[in-house]
Amino acid sequence: MALTLEEVRHIAQLARLSLSPEEEARFQVQLSAILDYAARLRSVDTSAIPPTASVLPLDAPLRPDEPRPTEVGARLLGRAPEAAEGMFRIPPVFP
């Protein structure tokens, strides 16, 4: 088993996911199987190979960063579960 139950709980906390005990146990088995499968990548010699983060050419053009009017901004708050005084409303960070 590649992952311990404690590691599963730690990852869930990092990922901001509350999991039931059943989910923790299932993910321990399933994620371990996937990581075992992925371990075959370790046998590939990549010491001289650069990583690929994007397939785009590196000289992707930039456009001028000019402010323009948009109507989208005004519509955004209306999609929030809770908004007040032109801002998103959230519960206290420190209860």
Add this chain to the structure above:
Amino acid sequence: MPNLTDLSLLDASDGLRAGDFSSVELTQACLDRIQALDAALCSFLFVAPEAALEQARHADQILRRARRPGAPAVSCLTGIPVAIKDVLCVQGMPATAGSRILEGFQPPYTATSVQRLLDAGVVILGKTNTDEFAMGSSTENSSYGVTHNPWRLDRVPGGSSGGSAAAVAAGLCFAALGSDTGGSVRQPAAFCGVTGLKTSYGRVSRYGLIAYGSSLDTVGAFARSAADLLPLFTTMAGHDALDSTSLPAPVPQIDLGRGDLRGLRVGVPREYFIDGMQPAVERGVRQAIEVLRSLGASIEDVHLPHTDLALPVYYLIAPAEASANLARYDGVRFGPRRSGQDLLGQYLETRGALFGPEVKRRIMLGTYALSAGYYDAYYGQAQKVRTLIKQDFDEAFRSMDLIACPVTPTTAFGIGQHGDDPLSMYLEDVFTLPANLAGVPGMAFPVGFDEAGLPIGMQLMAPSLGEAALFRAAHAYQSAIAWQKERALS
């Protein structure tokens, strides 16, 4: 009058422009067929009859004006009813991405790909079902029901764009948009016997596409044939200032040709014919390759030696990118909210309650692959092996114009067949993932049926921005052998 929903997109377009029937009649025919068949298929998550008929009335005005002597030509998409995968934003319609975490969400803007189709005059019937956040190969991961394959209702339509593929195959619309991050257009196209295009990375704007794996995501489309698909591609493609990853390359005028493939070099990679694949699929694809040869193409062996590493690379890179992209669903800015005792508690409860199992699994996997102590071994190594996979394609395309291979190892599998075994489901994507890792375009189209009556698909891949060759070769095949004229549920 012919049965309007049996027409090809181009024949429907000709009929509209000739005045044989109206877009309102065409749209009503699609809405009636959706009403009659979609309770059994579950290909649509949202249908907008009034808005669609309003768009159709508008299209009919444009078509009437275009029939006057000397009037300028209109797009062949004017008045054509289409469907949109529910990961693309369309203002005025909900966008759920198949997830309860976006239940009721109304996007504040329209995706560029969709807007360009609207500007060309299409009629949008509604939004189609998808695996949650496009994560899946069967559409079983949707939070809003499982889509059924129109050829056999006990089979999956493939995924994640299974709703769009099933809707086109069942004649509910003339074309549909999808997205392809690891095969999510090509695999359902193969399973449903329709023609599906995965565009080159950067060819079509991703603005308004709900993000899954940003270095892999592409917008694609389905229609019944390559000829029907072509106007969607040329209308959607091209640079968009709202997507910094969209390429400034000009969009070619594509001539489909007369079916003569002389001079076309087609490579067949032995790595795509593996032990354990369904014999009917291998047979069907090899026969289709012989058809390409008979049309004049030269067929040669080609090697893509790192193919078997694409699966582990993809299932580290895509979840890593997803774990970052899906961090935004926290119950603060959109979607429903589950309360916790503080802000952290709200994040944990909202995400824990409203993401489905496959999305949680991939977020967990990606978070692990990016976490301190494991980054180099998993994510970093996967990015380096991605380079090797891309180099395989660069090397192959030095001597080949196209690569021909299967889309999937089997035809459509049964609903529930993969149960709770995610790794076995991931293996369904083995032939489609490499194109996304390399950023190259691919097309899937039907080349026959297996003994169970299920469609067999062939995949063609081309170098980046080489979509024109895909269209010409698929059109030549479809002009010679018209599998695309077979109809499900007719």
